[in-house]
Amino acid sequence: MTRGALAGIAVTCLVTAGAWGAAKPDVLFIAIDDLNDWTGCLGGHPQASTPNLDRLAARGTLFANAQCAAPACNPSRAALMSGLRPFTTGVYENGQPYGKPLKDVLTLNRFLQREGYAVIGGGKIYHGGGGLPDEATTDWDHYFNRGPDPHPPEKSVSGLNNDHFDWGPVDAKDDDMGDHRLVTWASEELQKKHDKPLFLAVGFVKPHLPWYAPQKYFDRFPLESIQLPVVKTNDLDDVPAAGRAMAKPDGDHAAVVKAGQWKHAVQAYLATIAFVDGQIGRLMEAVDRSPRAKDLIIVLWSDHGWHLGEKEHWRKFALWEEATRPPFLIVAPGVTKPGARCEAPVDYMGIYPTIVDLIGLPVPKHVEGPSLRPLLVDPAAPWSHVSICTHGRGNHGVRDRDWRYIRYKDGSEELYDHRNDPYEWTNLAGDPKHADVKKLLAARLPATEAPDAPRGGGKEGGEGGGKGGGKGGKRKAAAEK
Numbered sequence: 462m463t464r465g466a467l468a469g470i471a472v473t474c475l476v477t478a479g480a481w482g483a484a485k486p487d488v489l490f491i492a493i494d495d496l497n498d499w500t501g502c503l504g505g506h507p508q509a510s511t512p513n514l515d516r517l518a519a520r521g522t523l524f525a526n527a528q529c530a531a532p533a534c535n536p537s538r539a540a541l542m543s544g545l546r547p548f549t550t551g552v553y554e555n556g557q558p559y560g561k562p563l564k565d566v567l568t569l570n571r572f573l574q575r576e577g578y579a580v581i582g583g584g585k586i587y588h589g590g591g592g593l594p595d596e597a598t599t600d601w602d603h604y605f606n607r608g609p610d611p612h613p614p615e616k617s618v619s620g621l622n623n624d625h626f627d628w629g630p631v632d633a634k635d636d637d638m639g640d641h642r643l644v645t646w647a648s649e650e651l652q653k654k655h656d657k658p659l660f661l662a663v664g665f666v667k668p669h670l671p672w673y674a675p676q677k678y679f680d681r682f683p684l685e686s687i688q689l690p691v692v693k694t695n696d697l698d699d700v701p702a703a704g705r706a707m708a709k710p711d712g713d714h715a716a717v718v719k720a721g722q723w724k725h726a727v728q729a730y731l732a733t734i735a736f737v738d739g740q741i742g743r744l745m746e747a748v749d750r751s752p753r754a755k756d757l758i759i760v761l762w763s764d765h766g767w768h769l770g771e772k773e774h775w776r777k778f779a780l781w782e783e784a785t786r787p788p789f790l791i792v793a794p795g796v797t798k799p800g801a802r803c804e805a806p807v808d809y810m811g812i813y814p815t816i817v818d819l820i821g822l823p824v825p826k827h828v829e830g831p832s833l834r835p836l837l838v839d840p841a842a843p844w845s846h847v848s849i850c851t852h853g854r855g856n857h858g859v860r861d862r863d864w865r866y867i868r869y870k871d872g873s874e875e876l877y878d879h880r881n882d883p884y885e886w887t888n889l890a891g892d893p894k895h896a897d898v899k900k901l902l903a904a905r906l907p908a909t910e911a912p913d914a915p916r917g918g919g920k921e922g923g924e925g926g927g928k929g930g931g932k933g934g935k936r937k938a939a940a941e942k
């Protein structure tokens with residue numbers, strides 16, 4: 462689809478405002494940055510401690526087989542907020558500002574604003590950092606800037622001296638942390654009277670790097686007790702060159718191992734996750750005190766997963782399960798049932814249409830994903846969709862219930878059978894026995910892909926974690942990391 466056609470669609474599908482009469486339900490939209498499946502409810506690491514997130518998941522439906530649309534902050538968030546996949550907008554990477562490509566698109570916040578919602582955000586919802594333009598984030602009634610996080614005095618606690626790829630305890634209290642301020646603000650919003658139905662977007666910035674958290678969270682995970690992720694020696698041997706290039710085994714992984722920092726990093730990620738979980742707990746206490754609690758729709762997602770040495774890879778920026786499977790859950794009173802767990806393959810393109818569906822409005826025509834409502838009603842409902850995750854133009858991972866199929870731009874492939882190989886150790890793409898499965902999954906790949914959106918403003922493949930926010934007004938670009 463051309464950019465012009467895209468804009469045309471966006472304009473023609475504007476929904477007339479003010480069509481609703483009865484009160485619409487309030488929506489609490491919780492974003493987390495860089496949290497992988499290391500949660501109690503997804504079981505990605507045996508030491509992960511997320512009792513609050515687990516309790517929230519138990520209130521509604523946990524999607525246990527969800528994928529992001531892209532394994533990086535900017536394209537993942539641009540896709541789920543716009544309803545348009547990376548290969549429709551051309552926003553594939555962090556270094557491709559979403560502002561212009563989404564300029565005329567009816568994003569989720571714009572849609573709700575036009576439908577009469579008070580649209581209020583704070584923290585990181587879009588990827589606003591790194592000097593990226595922020596045209597698409599100005600459409601909020603109010604945006605809260607959570608401010609910076611405390612840093613230790615030394616430049617690099619880990620000794621790796623690699624920008625914000627660093628970790629360690631910081632001499633700070635919970636309320637010195639930006640995400641603590643974020644929850645304090647959100648809690649106040651939840652108690653306030655609003656004339657309109659409320660869409661409250663709360664974007665946690667942790668556990669994004671650097672993994673600096675108060676000492677008490679590190680104390681909960683003594684270094685000598687730390688379990689490294691389960692890995693297979695020479696796991697990359699059956700991965701094609703394009704995949705090995707994404708893993709970059711000679712980069713972060715080699716440096717972390719050489720510096721003896723692997724366990725330290727795992728400890729710090731677990732500690733930072735535990736900190737964020739405590740903040741989710743504070744937010745849920747505020748929900749329960751709120752007059753809005755009863756009918757409140759809650760949607761929680763993390764923008765993508767994270768590797769900590771699996772396949773000799775660190776960070777996101779890859780198409781394996783660790784990078785693409787984040788926590789994703791929905792609580793919808795009267796629709797979801799407590800404790801529901803859905804194993805159907807879904808991806809984040811379902812977020813926008815599901816919210817619109819749940820509040821009883823027609824889904825704008827440009828939105829590419831299906832509403833997940835049938836799965837909220839019955840987690841075992843028939844579901845013919847697969848999930849697609851795109852990392853750079855031409856590279857995709859397709860997931861159904863049992864399989865992951867990866868195809869890179871050069872045509873090379875991977876195929877993993879999750880029934881027998883949950884860690885994706887054995888690439889079956891070359892096995893003629895599985896040619897039919899491969900063909901079925903390959904048929905789900907896009908036939909055409911938008912050209913790359915212009916680059917600039919952000920670091921290529923970088924991790925600018927925008928905190929955004931002109932206090933009390935429109936969001937301004939914040940060049941923060």
Ligand SMILES: [Ca+2]
Nearest residue numbers: 494495534764
């Ligand atoms: Ca992220």
Ligand SMILES: [Ca+2]
Nearest residue numbers: 696699886887
């Ligand atoms: Ca392997």
